[in-house]
Amino acid sequence: MRARVLEVLGEQAWVVDDGGQRHVCQFRGRLRRAVGQVLAGDWVDVRPAEPVGMIEQVLPRHNHLVRPPLANADGLLAVFSPVEPPGSVALLDRRLVTAELMGLRAAIVMTKRDLWEARPGVWERMAPWRALYPTVAVSTVSTEGVDLVPGLLGTAVWVMAGESGVGKTSLLARLLPAGRAGAVGALSERTGRGRHTTRTVALSPVGKGWLADAPGFTQLDLPPHDSLELRDAFPEWRGAGCRYADCRHLEEPGCAVPDLLGRGVVSQERYQHYRLLQQEPPPRHRAWG
Numbered sequence: 613m614r615a616r617v618l619e620v621l622g623e624q625a626w627v628v629d630d631g632g633q634r635h636v637c638q639f640r641g642r643l644r645r646a647v648g649q650v651l652a653g654d655w656v657d658v659r660p661a662e663p664v665g666m667i668e669q670v671l672p673r674h675n676h677l678v679r680p681p682l683a684n685a686d687g688l689l690a691v692f693s694p695v696e697p698p699g700s701v702a703l704l705d706r707r708l709v710t711a712e713l714m715g716l717r718a719a720i721v722m723t724k725r726d727l728w729e730a731r732p733g734v735w736e737r738m739a740p741w742r743a744l745y746p747t748v749a750v751s752t753v754s755t756e757g758v759d760l761v762p763g764l765l766g767t768a769v770w771v772m773a774g775e776s777g778v779g780k781t782s783l784l785a786r787l788l789p790a791g792r793a794g795a796v797g798a799l800s801e802r803t804g805r806g807r808h809t810t811r812t813v814a815l816s817p818v819g820k821g822w823l824a825d826a827p828g829f830t831q832l833d834l835p836p837h838d839s840l841e842l843r844d845a846f847p848e849w850r851g852a853g854c855r856y857a858d859c860r861h862l863e864e865p866g867c868a869v870p871d872l873l874g875r876g877v878v879s880q881e882r883y884q885h886y887r888l889l890q891q892e893p894p895p896r897h898r899a900w901g
């Protein structure tokens with residue numbers, strides 16, 4: 613039977629089958645030996661049994677994140693708080709570029725709407741990002757905008773990414789039906805380990821899709837890439853029509869990007885972030901696989 617892994621905890625995992633039924637499973641022989649053989653998000657072959665089934669094998673992955681450990685993500689939900697504390701748009705761009713380099717869809721959630729809704733300019737300031745990526749504004753206090761998130765996710769598997777304290781966990785709690793918040797974490801109770809001492813990643817059902825919370829990482833390495841792949845991670849100048857096909861938009865003759873900047877089609881801020889990313893040495897740690 614085919615199933616998707618929702619959470620791995622020690623030597624057991626919660627999986628959900630195509631009919632939506634959840635099962636606790638153990639791992640077959642060699643899968644048990646190496647940590648990280650089975651990840652949340654994996655598709656697996658399961659032999660169902662009561663009370664504990666058996667994961668026979670892991671099906672091929674289409675991608676694999678190292679931090680958080682998650683397989684087969686479709687999208688990255690960049691969670692950004694404009695206030696208290698104000699988020700960094702440079703870090704936001706790093707996350708969006710990471711999504712582009714990995715072939716993930718990307719969308720933006722602006723959090724703490726109750727704190728900035730009445731302030732002029734906050735929503736407007738994000739216009740360059742809103743033009744490129746689907747964006748919703750939410751408050752987990754008033755719950756405004758939270759109902760837009762399931763539609764944003766569709767039927768895909770998304771991982772949240774954003775600095776510590778932006779409101780990722782609060783948002784997920786608002787998205788889960790009352791009483792369901794602990795449904796996945798129930799495995800921890802079963803194995804006798806405290807939920808707060810574990811550092812696992814879990815897929816939670818949101819609408820027709822899936823959403824994974826993740827701890828905020830301040831330092832975020834980009835996936836391996838070359839300079840043209842980095843150039844193409846900025847959708848705003850795809851097909852810009854520069855003289856040379858390998859133009860990196862770094863002052864080459866016949867580059868079309870200065871004109872796009874001059875006309876405000878490309879944001880100065882995003883372009884500056886792009887230039888800084890092009891100057892960065894290659895990543896030292898593999899955060900994304």
Ligand SMILES: Nc1nc2c(ncn2[C@@H]2O[C@H](COP(=O)(O)OP(=O)(O)OP(=O)(O)O)[C@@H](O)[C@H]2O)c(=O)[nH]1
Nearest residue numbers: 724751752753775776777778779780781782827828
């Ligand atoms: N006013 C307001 N506060 C919020 C909102 N969402 C979250 N907060 C507060 O922001 C703080 C951090 O929220 P968390 O959900 O824990 O943030 P996180 O992104 O999960 O942080 P890490 O797990 O450390 O990465 C908490 O004190 C929340 O109460 C919101 O919509 N409005």
Ligand SMILES: [Mg+2]
Nearest residue numbers: 780781826827
């Ligand atoms: Mg959190």
Ligand SMILES: [Zn+2]
Nearest residue numbers: 854859861867
């Ligand atoms: Zn160019």
